[in-house]
Amino acid sequence: MKKKTFSEKVYAFTKQIPRGKVATYGQIARLAGNPCAARAVGMCMKKNPYIPLVPCHRVVGSDGNLTGYSVREGLVTKKAILLAEGVVFRGDKVDLQRSLWTQ
DNA sequence: TGATTGACAGCGT
DNA sequence: CACGCTGCCAATC
Numbered sequence: 001m002k003k004k005t006f007s008e009k010v011y012a013f014t015k016q017i018p019r020g021k022v023a024t025y026g027q028i029a030r031l032a033g034n035p036c037a038a039r040a041v042g043m044c045m046k047k048n049p050y051i052p053l054v055p056c057h058r059v060v061g062s063d064g065n066l067t068g069y070s071v072r073e074g075l076v077t078k079k080a081i082l083l084a085e086g087v088v089f090r091g092d093k094v095d096l097q098r099s100l101w102t103q
Numbered sequence: 104t105g106a107t108t109g110a111c112a113g114c115g116t
Numbered sequence: 117c118a119c120g121c122t123g124c125c126a127a128t129c
Contacts, residue, residue, distance in 0.1 A: 006126060025111050029125080038111035040126035046110055047127075061111070068110020075110095108128075116120080 006032055007044040014045070017058040020086030021101040022094050024062045042068060057081045058101075064094035 004012075009032040017023050025038040025045075032041070045056045046068060057078045061067045069078040083089055088098035 026113095029111085034125060036112080036123075037125040039109060039124070040111090042110040043108080043125090043127060044110095048110095056110080059110080062113085066110090070110085106129090109126100111125100112123090114120105114122090116118105 006034065006037065006040060009033065010041050010044050011048075011050050011054045014054045014056065014059055015050075017055060017101050020099065022058050022060050022064070022082060022087055022096075022099050023101040024060060024064075024096070026062050027101070028059060038062075058085070058087075060094050060096075064090065064096040064100075066092070066094070 010028050013028050013031045014023070025041045026035065029035060029037040029041045034040070041059075045054075045059060048054055048056050057069060066075045066078050066082075069075055079089065079092070082094065088095040094100075
């Protein structure tokens with residue numbers, strides 16, 4: 001049976017995010033099959049048992065606002081990583097217009 | 104098993 | 117533009 005858990009799907013999609021691009025929690029939730037499970041996505045990311053497998057730092061808020069990543073101070077690192085990846089930043093937020101992951 | 108949490112999203116004020 | 121409230125989902129305690 002291919003009945004994967006919601007979290008498994010979330011990790012799978014997040015893992016597919018190309019370098020230099022970012023996805024929103026809502027988008028991941030939507031790809032996973034539940035457009036309203038953005039919160040659940042965030043929680044699974046926090047737990048993230050696939051740390052080296054899932055680049056959770058490529059997942060941002062609906063407005064491109066960086067959230068979570070361990071602690072507030074961690075957002076600085078997250079931003080640095082994304083910037084290094086080639087993601088376009090607009091102040092303290094990601095320029096979704098430029099770096100939103102679109103299949 | 105039940106109740107609570109949590110890295111969201113959308114809308115209104 | 118900034119802030120607050122509500123609704124939804126899954127995982128965790």
